[in-house]
Amino acid sequence: MTKRPTQEEVARIAGTSTAVVSYVLNNGPRSVSEDARRRVLAAIAKTGYRPNSAARALVSGRSTVIGLVVPDLANPFLAQLTQSLERELFGRGYSLLIGDSGDEPARAATVVETLLAQQVAGLVWYSVDLPPPLDVLGGSALPVVVVNDLAGSGVTEAAPAGRLISVDAEEYRGVRLATEHLLAHGRTRIAHLGGPQGRLNSAERSRGWADAVSAAGLSPTVRMNVPFTQEAGADAAGHLLESGCDAVVTANEMQATGLLRGLHRAGVRVPEDLSVVAYNGTPAAAFAIPSLTTVELQVSALAREIADALEPDSAVTGLTAASELVRRESCGCEVPAAEADA
Numbered sequence: 001m002t003k004r005p006t007q008e009e010v011a012r013i014a015g016t017s018t019a020v021v022s023y024v025l026n027n028g029p030r031s032v033s034e035d036a037r038r039r040v041l042a043a044i045a046k047t048g049y050r051p052n053s054a055a056r057a058l059v060s061g062r063s064t065v066i067g068l069v070v071p072d073l074a075n076p077f078l079a080q081l082t083q084s085l086e087r088e089l090f091g092r093g094y095s096l097l098i099g100d101s102g103d104e105p106a107r108a109a110t111v112v113e114t115l116l117a118q119q120v121a122g123l124v125w126y127s128v129d130l131p132p133p134l135d136v137l138g139g140s141a142l143p144v145v146v147v148n149d150l151a152g153s154g155v156t157e158a159a160p161a162g163r164l165i166s167v168d169a170e171e172y173r174g175v176r177l178a179t180e181h182l183l184a185h186g187r188t189r190i191a192h193l194g195g196p197q198g199r200l201n202s203a204e205r206s207r208g209w210a211d212a213v214s215a216a217g218l219s220p221t222v223r224m225n226v227p228f229t230q231e232a233g234a235d236a237a238g239h240l241l242e243s244g245c246d247a248v249v250t251a252n253e254m255q256a257t258g259l260l261r262g263l264h265r266a267g268v269r270v271p272e273d274l275s276v277v278a279y280n281g282t283p284a285a286a287f288a289i290p291s292l293t294t295v296e297l298q299v300s301a302l303a304r305e306i307a308d309a310l311e312p313d314s315a316v317t318g319l320t321a322a323s324e325l326v327r328r329e330s331c332g333c334e335v336p337a338a339e340a341d342a
Contacts, residue, residue, distance in 0.1 A: 191222045296324060
């Protein structure tokens with residue numbers, strides 16, 4: 001293994017003390033002459049020296065690394081959120097350290113502990129378990145953002161030593177909005193492809209569908225609880241067709257794209273025979289065939305608000321993620337003009 005260049009080596013080549021090298025790297029606390037600064041920067045370039053961010057955090061008491069825990073980076077929505085958050089934080093001088101929990105609560109706790117060991121300045125946690133096991137934070141005084149907080153999840157009551165920031169994605173509202181849109185299209189036998197049984201977010205999304213159908217004076221057709229995957233969506237197509245439904249609201253985009261494949265293979269026309277709308281959509285939905293109508297969170301705005309809330313001088317403890325219905329072909333709407341011209 002190649003020996004890592006040290007601050008002492010940089011100082012020797014620059015002809016300065018290690019203290020001067022530190023002043024250049026940290027922009028203080030003491031001033032450095034322009035000549036010394038140029039020599040230090042030249043020595044850094046020559047040696048390829050990179051400061052140890054964890055060690056600098058211990059010395060200065062301030063880290064510039066934010067930790068992020070997500071259940072599945074292959075999920076387009078979570079990938080989009082991760083990218084938006086990384087870009088927002090990078091513009092503020094922070095780096096993002098990412099951990100994928102593999103959709104397993106026990107692994108998520110281990111990932112959190114690993115990130116804490118890296119002296120992160122804050123944590124963003126998209127938990128698969130609600131309330132998440134906040135006890136793993138111990139006595140840490142970090143600001144912690146819980147992205148998918150839901151009413152009744154117990155997150156607020158389980159606040160750790162640091163500042164807890166809960167993000168309400170209004171999942172009930174989003175799925176209800178999707179269902180009401182299908183009702184406006186004249187669909188009367190609307191099924192729901194929900195998430196895994198026993199998850200609070202699955203129950204919240206299903207409740208939005210059920211209440212919209214009930215408010216319209218109709219009876220729920222069928223609800224299935226399956227994983228948030230394309231394979232599960234494709235496998236569900238046969239049972240949904242047997243139910244006699246004329247529309248389906250899915251709990252996420254991955255389920256919906258899988259369902260579109262299953263319906264195509266069964267010879268079902270979308271939206272003529274059966275309409276589909278998905279929750280938690282991304283711009284990738286525009287490239288499905290037919291293009292997929294979704295309820296999309298305004299991810300860039302959410303990333304900006306999360307970054308604001310993580311700043312040391314912030315006192316924010318709650319955020320609401322705004323969402324909107326993006327109409328496309330899978331429900332019977334026309335393709336948006338901006339996408340049709342692309």
